[in-house]
Amino acid sequence: MLKSRVIPVVLYDGRVVVKSIKFARHRNVGHPVNVARVYNAREVDELIFLDISATVENRPPNFELLQDVADECFMPLTIGGGIKSLDDIRLSLLAGADKVCINSAAFSSPSLIASAASKFGSQCIVVGVDVLKSEEGRYRIYKHSDKTMAKEDPFDFVRSLVELGAGEIYLNSVDNDGMMDGFDEDLIARVCESVSVPVIVAGGAGKLDDFAIAIKCGASAVGAASIFHFTEATPLEAKRYMFGAGIATRL
Incomplete structure (x- = not known):
């Protein structure tokens, strides 16, 4: 059995680490x-590092900064933006x-996923999918x-990503981002049922029990930021809690 993971997510805007609430209201929390x-x-x-302004500003990743970050990391590192x-x-590798985590390019150039999986291997290709609920209560990407909602059905879309070669899905709930009020359990369960690859879920962790709940909904890993930035909870405490709840994890 694969062990469930706890993954801190670090969002940065240029050279400053920030934390958002519902993808807005950024708060500075340090240097990457x-x-x-x-x-x-x-x-x-x-560790997941995501440059949230790179695509919006139409610029490539800051490879010099990423090199500096990687020099401090002795654990698997995923970068995106x-x-x-x-x-x-x-260059990221x-x-x-x-x-690497691909997000916007999954819409503008879906063939990139297939080409990247063929060239570098599916194991290093993560695709990020940000989901929110419409006023009608439907899940939308x-x-x-460009701050818009895509026309694609989220569950059909994640299936198509895996068919293209995505080795992992990074699922983020926009509605729950930074709220620290628990995960969208229905969303997690439906996405995990739709694909055969590991799913990392993010958006909502506010207490240790939330990590166990997400895994029991089908997630392979839980990504979190606010709980580690703004409370005394640590990734190790989250894993110990999960272990106590009967979930296989590396301690």
């Missing part, structure tokens, strides 16, 4: 290299990333790059 150093000392399972080409992926 310093944050990476702290999580490395805590021996976390993995501004990934639009095979060369972006190649050369900078020290173990995996939110496109961070």
Whole structure:
């Protein structure tokens, strides 16, 4: 049985780590290299670093900064933001990333997923999907790059991503982002039932029990930011809680 993971998620805007609420109202929380150093000392399972302004500003990833971050990381590192080409992926991996997270390009250039999986292997291709509920109560995909909702059905869309070669799905609930009020359990269960690859879920962790709930809904890993930035909870405490709840995890 694969062990469930707890993954701190670090959002940064240029060279500053921020934390958002519902993808807005950013709050500065430090420098990317310093944050990476702290999580490395805590021996976390993995780390996800996402540049939230790269695509919006139409610029490539800051590979120099990513190299500095990777130098502090002795755990698997996933980086995302501004990934639009095979060369972006190649340079990200050369900078020290173990995996890359593709988001906006999954819409603008879905063939990139297939090409990247063929060239670098599905195991290092993560595709991010941001989901919110419409006023009618339907799940919709939110496109961070242009602040619009996509026409694609989220559950059909994640299936198509796996068919293209995605090795992992990073599922984020926009409605729950930064709220620390629990995960959208129905969304997690439906996405996990739709695909055969691991799903990392994010958006909502506010207490240790939320981690166990997400895993029991079908997630392979739980990504979290606010709970680790703004409370005394640590990734190790989350894993110990999960272990106590009967969930296989690496301690």
